[in-house]
Amino acid sequence: MTDLYAMTPRQAIATIRDVGAEDPATLIRDHSAAGLVRSFALRQVTIDAQGNRTEVRGRAIQTQTWERMIRDGVDGDVWGGGTVRLPRSELLGGEAALHITGVAFHPDDIQRLADQQRPPLQPPRKRAPTSPASQVEAAAQATAAVEQLTDTPPRRRPNASAIPPGAILCTVNQAKEALGIGHTKVYELLKAGRLTRAEGVAGTRITVASVMALAGAADR
Numbered sequence: 001m002t003d004l005y006a007m008t009p010r011q012a013i014a015t016i017r018d019v020g021a022e023d024p025a026t027l028i029r030d031h032s033a034a035g036l037v038r039s040f041a042l043r044q045v046t047i048d049a050q051g052n053r054t055e056v057r058g059r060a061i062q063t064q065t066w067e068r069m070i071r072d073g074v075d076g077d078v079w080g081g082g083t084v085r086l087p088r089s090e091l092l093g094g095e096a097a098l099h100i101t102g103v104a105f106h107p108d109d110i111q112r113l114a115d116q117q118r119p120p121l122q123p124p125r126k127r128a129p130t131s132p133a134s135q136v137e138a139a140a141q142a143t144a145a146v147e148q149l150t151d152t153p154p155r156r157r158p159n160a161s162a163i164p165p166g167a168i169l170c171t172v173n174q175a176k177e178a179l180g181i182g183h184t185k186v187y188e189l190l191k192a193g194r195l196t197r198a199e200g201v202a203g204t205r206i207t208v209a210s211v212m213a214l215a216g217a218a219d220r
Contacts, residue, residue: 042102
């Protein structure tokens with residue numbers, strides 16, 4: 001038996017199990033007994049009624065030997081990696097005892113068996129044909145979605161009436177409404193000195209003159 005045939009029982013079971021087959025040991029056993037999977041043994045020792053021993057190495061396991069292992073219920077010993085022992089028949093001229101060690105399988109046969117058990121591939125689902133009108137509608141919906149994502153919110157418009165006529169100071173809210181900017185932007189302008197904060201007054205108060213100067217309308 002060469003390395004070409006050296007697929008161990010555990011490797012053979014794993015190969016069959018990988019394709020989702022149930023009870024791979026029974027599957028391999030039955031195919032071996034039918035002669036559809038070639039199997040080999042490192043050593044086969046036959047012991048006749050007189051105790052004479054005949055030993056062969058690296059030979060094929062015959063299909064009738066598999067049938068005998070199944071009949072005697074000892075085929076399970078193959079998968080554990082141990083020695084399979086077939087007892088001698090007590091009948092005159094009956095079967096001799098047989099000890100088998102080092103069972104291996106032909107990898108091509110195991111792979112072929114695995115391919116036979118592999119579930120068929122499902123064909124890809126066909127998409128329903130779409131009419132030109134539905135294609136145009138889908139394109140329009142996609143365009144609208146993109147525009148919704150990329151559209152920026154409308155910019156605030158300056159509202160000079162937010163500051164009462166004649167007022168000298170205004171609040172932050174009044175300044176942002178008059179300039180059409182956000183709350184954060186007002187504080188950035190204060191920090192930059194472009195808006196003037198009134199000193200000695202509770203809370204944040206801004207001079208109307210600085211607001212009007214920034215808005216480009218010093219004369220209200």
